[in-house]
Amino acid sequence: MSEGSLQTSSRAVVIGGSLAGMLAAAALAKHVDTVEVIEAHDLPAGPEPRRGVPQAAHFHILLSGGADAIDQLVPGAIAELLASGANRVPMNTNMVLYSPEGWYRRWKTDTQYLIAASRDLTDFVVRQRVLKDERVSIRTGVRVVGLLGDHHKVTGVRVEGPDGPATEIAADLVIDASGRGSRTPQWLAGLGIPQLPQDHIDSGLVYASRVYRAPVPTENWPLINVQADPRKAGDGRSGGIAPIEGGRWHVSLMGTPGGQPTREAEAFESFARRLRHPIVADLLAHAEPLTDVTVTRSTTNRRYYYERLNAWPAGFVVVGDALASFNPVYGHGMSVAALSAMALRTQLAATGLVAGLSRRAQRAVAEPVHLAWSLAVGQDIHHPTTEGQRASVADRILHRFVSRLSYTATGSYQVARAMTDVLTLQASPTSLVRPAVLAAAVRGPLRPLLNAPTFTVGERRLLKEAGISLSDG
Incomplete structure (x- = not known):
């Protein structure tokens, strides 16, 4: 049924069969009679590359905040991912991390984690599980070319296939999960809703990625991450290794x-x-390349503030990269999509398809976006090459505080855990100004700084067996 009306059947349309689109479909399935996903490209039958997801060539991590949300939206998906070879990486225990402030220690106790897998596998597992629901169907090779309705209410979509004229699909609720290439700004302007507020912040980061056959077992192998130091001119280089299936x-x-x-x-x-630090190169020197190098330059942080618009049509919500896309170096995209889908489900569970749902839902899905946006932009604006926004005095003060926390975290489990809770989107940044955390930051690290990567005895044995020696840095 449409917002504000009484009918016996209700239908939702999701634009885009991406991870964000599939999770949105899962969120909708228990609250409408049918959900149809409209996907412009054909979809592979297995965990293989698909058109429309160029970012899949680069490594992806699913943070615990997003993984927990997916487990609620699509029960069993995370267990299937792990059974298919994905790695569950406790973040404060099984990461070799070189931050701008130094090497992080690996603590025996941890609460937050990430899932390391190829994007192709993650997409496939979630898609297959969502499509098992008889209320969800998908139409591929069809492109949405416009919205039906007016500035008061969206009533469906206009679609176009490879052959034949455009046709119309009526819907009580339309979700735009079409990604970075979303046409919603143009569609809204066509409905008489112009002047969309947005931000565009570009550090100029370029990604290059390649897949290798690992020279050591990847199960329980740590994720490697050498971060850039934005405080140093010309030192914007970073890199990492994710152990995948x-x-x-x-x-x-x-x-x-x-x-x-x-x-x-x-x-x-x-x-x-x-x-x-040359740790990544040291490891790759003994690994077998399996693919060519793929380069991506589309790493701009872009956010549309749909929740701020005074006029918002009923029956329409925007999620995923169509709402906000982030510099992928921070690994928040998939997790934000999952948390936004959870917010959408919560709104539907509370009210159903009533008048005002779309505006409330649009505001709700923006909440996890706001946290991830703050984390990404709060780092990128300090690169001297960044365009779109420069660091203010307040930004520089905040950055120094975060740097102090990171320095303390190199030798303080309490602060390392507090920072990880925020980075995995499980806690608000305000948790970092709790008295206990502030006091720990004043004291600084409780243990001396490390001067080398933190491999365990067992990992060093595997490295030795593979003939891998590590540089001093």
């Missing part, structure tokens, strides 16, 4: 203008050796 390493290298990676295979490992 199939005994593989997914490797991504990043750099800002003046230090950007290229698609040249012979330059990939030499770029890795110019990171702030």
Whole structure:
């Protein structure tokens, strides 16, 4: 039934069969009679690359905040991911992390985690489970070319296939999960809703990625992350290794203008050796490349503030990258999509398809976006190459405070855990100004700074057996 009316049947349309679209469909399925997903491209029958997701070539992490949300939306999906070879990585226990402030320790106790898997596998597992619900169907090879209705209410979509004229699909609720290429700003303008507030912040980061056959077992192998130090001019290079299914390493290298990676295979490992520490290059020297190098330059942070519009049509909600896309280096995209879908489900459970649902839902799905946006932009604005916004005095003060927390976290489990709770979207940034955390930051790290990567005895044995020696840095 449509918002504000009484009918015996209700229908929702989701634009886009991406992860965000499938999770939105899962959120809708128990609250409407039918959900139809409209996807412009064909979808693979297995965990394989698909058109429309160029970012899948780069390594993806699913943070515990997002993984917990997916488990509620699509029960069993995370267990299936792990059974298919994905790795559950306790973040304060099984990460070798070189922050701008130094090497983080690996603590025996942890509460937050991430799932390391290829984007292709994550998409496939979620998609297959969502489509098992008889209320959810998908139409592929069809493109949405416009919205039906007016500035008061969206009543469906206009679609176009490879053959034949455009047709119309009526719906009580339309969800735009079409990604970075969303046409919603133009569609809303066509309905008489112009002047959309938005932000566009670009650090100029370029991604280069490649998949390798790992020279060591990947199960329980740590995620490697060498971060850039935005405080240093010309030091925008970073990189990491994610242990994924199939005994593989997914490797991504990043750099800002003046230090950007290229698609040249012979330059990939030499770029890795110019990171702030050569650990990634040391490991890759003994790994077998399985793919060519893929480069992506679309790493801009872009956010549309739909929740601020005075006029918002009933029957329409925007989620995922169509609402906000983030610099992928921070790994928040999939988790934000999951948390936004949870917010949508919560609103539907509370009110159903009543008048005012869309406005409330649009505000609700913006909440996890706001947290991830603050974390991403709060770092990117400090790169000297960033366009769209520069760091203010307040931003620089906040950045120094976060840097102090990170420095303390190198030798304080209490602060490391507090920061991880926020980074995994499980806690508000205000939790970092609790008296106990502030007092710990004043004291600084309780243990001395480390001067080398933090591999365990067992991991060093595996490295030795594989003939891998690590540089001093």
